[in-house]
Amino acid sequence: MRVCQVEGEWKRENIRISERTLPIPRDGQVRVKISANALNYRDLIIPLRGYGKRMQELPLVMLSDGAGIIDAVGRGVTQVQVGDRVCPVFYQSWLSGAPDNARFRFSLGCEQDGTMADYIVLPADGVCAAPSHLTDVEAATLPTAAVTAWRALVTEGRIKPGDTVLIQGTGGVSLFALQFAKLLGARVIATSSSDQKLAKVHALGADETINYRENEQWGKVAREIAGGTGVDHIIEVGGAGTLEQSLRAIRTGGTISLIGVLAGSDCNVPLGQVVTRHIKLQGITVGSRDDFEAMAKAIAQHKLRPVIDRVFDFGELGMALDYLSSGQHFGKVCIQHDKA
Structure with missing residues (x-):
């Protein structure tokens, strides 16, 4: 499967498309086939190791935002099933409650691999249902911003x-x-x-x-x-x-x-x-899984649609980062896998 990751040294020019083995979900985990991603300002800092020693060692898969379909589940998973359309939660370690050091321990695309991959494996409680009226690109904008x-x-x-x-x-x-x-x-x-x-x-x-x-x-x-x-x-x-x-x-x-x-x-x-x-x-540093779920209910109830500025292809992450850095955008800059 394809991944877009920082390799070798912490440099922007070291973001590369590479191949990894298709991950298999273990007990309590799900595998998500990612179809879209969204960029955030932090993604300009990540390749420079801007968050210091707390970051995962290289290689590191980029981005924290995404949306896709669950295509495999491990044993014991009951809260979601194959075919569900979901978004990964930004903080995999912050499900509910007030922020503390333990809940800030693992965020996607920083302390652990991110979402810029064809498939990702996460704990079943590390994903939330995407509002059904949104496109995959729109849903991908929700986890962080x-x-x-x-x-x-x-x-x-x-x-x-x-x-x-x-x-x-x-x-x-x-x-x-x-x-x-x-x-x-x-x-x-x-x-x-x-x-x-x-x-x-x-x-x-x-x-x-x-x-x-x-x-x-x-x-x-x-x-x-x-x-x-x-x-x-x-x-x-x-x-x-x-x-x-x-x-x-x-x-x-x-x-x-x-x-x-x-x-x-x-x-x-x-x-x-x-x-x-x-x-x-x-x-304010993003929020918890509970925040995502409450927000998603409001978005679904009011049929709110995110503002999308521009959508790039999977192989155009560098161009997307340049565009985000330019400040020209109005709303979200996104990535769509295998655009038609």
Whole structure:
């Protein structure tokens, strides 16, 4: 079977398509025939050993997201069966409960082989049913970006109808956050440096938009849009480069979900107001199997569809990573196996 893996040394140019023996599921395991994958920002860091010593030794199969059909099961498997369409869970070690070191131990495509393979074998409780109305490519986008947005806004954020949510940019997590916020009756403010992307995000349901290049003090603008008191929840993907403006935008007692550090990780911000204004600064690293299942039910109930920007072929992972790195995308960048 084909796999796309980092080989030899931790370098981007060492991502190669190779062959491995078809894996056989043991007791309690299932084998999934993968038909589609989705990329995330972490996939740009993985080939550089960006997560340090905790990562599996090479070779390492790439990617954390995928969707496919169970084609074989080991003895004792009862919760799923051959023919079920499933998505692998990002954290194979985090099924439920609050995050801790043990539950963060194994994520796909980092501490263990990922999903960029024709077949993968996982524990039966390491997969979840994919919403039936989604295509394989759409379903493949759910395990990382969608669960992250769900965990931030629902599990941790507990947003409610009438809340105001600010999303940064138009990547996968931000657009899922927009869709979930609207599904739950919240008002959404979106930021981007592109008027074209802002037009698209407005068409998706954003109530207000801000071009942060034209409005460098966009935190103040967002606060005014929210009636002068500030927004309730912010999906913070920029990190050091945007956190100061997020602190200007958030209301007293509001929540900032820190999900990414696309604009830097070393920051110098006025932390005093986090204390004096009782702001909750919440780190979010994807979520649990329980989060996936709750999210999938909501997606199925409301027939929500992920935003797909571009789909590449299995042999085009390098091109897909380059495209993701360019920042041109609006929504998810995906891989489809054996495109027609």
